[in-house]
Amino acid sequence: MxxxxxxxxxxxxxxxxxxxxxxxxxxxxxxxxxxxxxxxxxxxxxxxxxxxxxxxxxxxxxxxxxxxxxxxxxxxxxxxxxxxxxxxxxxxxxxxxxxxxxxxxxxxxxxxxxxxxxxxxxxxxxxxxxxxxxxxxxxxPAAQAIMLRSLQRDFVGLAEELGDAERGVALARALAMVSYRGSSGLDARFPNGVDAIDFMHQRALRLVQQDPVRARQLFTVFGPALDVxxxxxxxxxxxxxxxxxxxxxxxxxxxxxxxxxxxxxxxxxxxxxxxxxxxxxxxxxxxxxxxxxxxxxxx
Structure with missing residues (x-):
């Protein structure tokens, strides 16, 4: 074949x-x-x-x-x-x-x-x-996952009220990165824990730059779909x-x-x-x- x-x-x-x-x-x-x-x-x-x-x-x-x-x-x-x-x-x-x-x-x-x-x-x-x-x-869904996704939507909504919609999406993605990775893996990768902050925000920015409108929907539409x-x-x-x-x-x-x-x-x-x-x-x-x-x- x-x-x-x-x-x-x-x-x-x-x-x-x-x-x-x-x-x-x-x-x-x-x-x-x-x-x-x-x-x-x-x-x-x-x-x-x-x-x-x-x-x-x-x-x-x-x-x-x-x-x-x-x-x-x-x-x-x-x-x-x-x-x-x-x-x-x-x-x-x-x-x-x-x-x-x-x-x-x-x-x-x-x-x-x-x-x-x-x-x-x-x-x-x-x-x-x-x-x-x-x-x-x-x-x-797990209760903790629902809580995290609710906070992501809060970031998006508050940033939009302040006139900086993309910032809200980036913060939502940053919180998602915290929930995706294991603590021991992050410690091994970033012995100086402060370096993990740059990693978190860089990954978030990368997604938003691809398409901010669609990135927003990952948190405002896909997230609630997982919650229910x-x-x-x-x-x-x-x-x-x-x-x-x-x-x-x-x-x-x-x-x-x-x-x-x-x-x-x-x-x-x-x-x-x-x-x-x-x-x-x-x-x-x-x-x-x-x-x-x-x-x-x-x-």
Missing amino acids: SYRQSDHLITIPQGQLALRQQGAEGAPDVLVLGGISGGREIYTAAGKGWWQGLIDNAGLLGYNLWSLDYLGGMGASTCQVTPTTVETQAQAIQTALMSLGVEQLHAIIGGSYGGCVGMAMAAAGDLQIDRLVVLGAAHR FRVAPQQIKVPTLLIGFKDDLLVPEHLLTELAGLLPDCYSYEAVDTAHGHDGFILNTAAFGPGIKHFLEEL
Whole structure:
């Protein structure tokens, strides 16, 4: 099977969804979904994909991979009204895939927000989904995560009242960076803790400079969607590999233990020991990638 890559801009009722198709032509279809700021550039030949490690460590180039830019998120997708729930985002993705003739997925692999979208798709049952991999996501939000996202929106709102909207978005992203990373990983990277402040603000500014309007929506639309997300695990009938991360402030271990116990077919639950907290789903792919590879091949 030969490698191929192509981009698609699919018109759906909500707008236009930008998807990327890459990997082995004629191989089983696998949908890869990242966090709220993750897009379709998961892998590049130059090694610059934002989820490059996942593709390499899980051997995913042997599949026909689909990735996308979320409606209302960063990237090339466009819509009149950003989907206000995880379920409406999931429905839009299903509609786009079916319009491309994809009615069966060998697997969905979803990290963070993408894990919630993957669970919503599996619960809806509109597509035939053979396997589900959920990384750093749960069936309901943690109270602490809701509190943090509420503060992010407060930053955005207060800054807008003061006439400096972009500053509010940058502060919201800075707070997000604090919640994404583990404390031990930050200490190891920044022995002089003051240096971490520059890192936090530089990462925030980078996002805002890409597109301040869309960056704002990550906190004013995507955040509330995560706050109200609920899925009944009993509705997810497909074999599910569940992966969590130690010291994850946003998706703590007790939620994932609860989810694992409620899933009808939990293939396995693994808590990855990482210094990177929630961002372990991006930075610790060598630890869990081989397990995903085995899961996709075994069943």
